[in-house]
Amino acid sequence: STLEKTPSRAVGPTYRSEDEKPTATVSTEVPQSNVHILPQSSQLIALLSKIRDKDTDRADFIFYSNRIIRLLVEEGLNHLPTVEHSITTPVGHTYSGVKFEGKICGVSIMRAGEAMEQGLRDCCRSVRIGKILIQRDEETAKPKLFYDKLPEDIASRWVLLLDPMLATGGSALMAVEVLKSKGVPEDHILFLNLIASPEGASNFAERFPNVRVVTAFVDQGLDEKNYIVPGLGDFGDRFYTM
């Protein structure tokens, strides 16, 4: 696959002049308007530098991934609709606010996507969470659905689809097909992702223009084994075993 030229940018607080800030590799941009890349803040770049580092041990990998996952969930929730909601404060005044409308659920693409469940639970009390297992079929080399367990009323929920690494996009595309086959409208699906390849992000976003993708970073490309580069290696291995 062809590697994108990755942009570099000065990263740091606004009170520093551009030439006082360190330079870092920031996310590639993608043309699709349904792909939302988190602001490339110094916090985010520092967190990504931690989890990308091959010398980061498992405990730190989990800690810093969880911080990025939290940012993704918080941003993802901003894409859900709200309705006007006025309340009265203890001092007797009214506050015109909003509240979330509709029910949500998480759906993790196993195994790595399960690592994102806690971040979702931390933001949404007692959220329902379903699971989808997709693996490469040994015979056809194509992704195949092996297992799914989803809330029975999923068609009436907003779905936060969870998978940290979007490489070729094969599993994510199939997961959305599964959700659609259960009656979930495309525009009720938000895909939360840590790192995407440019081809994975573009393929996914073009195939499902009404699914919103919220990602922390679009990387340079894929290597010959379909690992994302620079990437972080195998997310599931690093989160669960190494």
Ligand code: URA
């Ligand atoms: N899945 C991973 O865990 N890492 C990659 O680089 C690609 C897919």
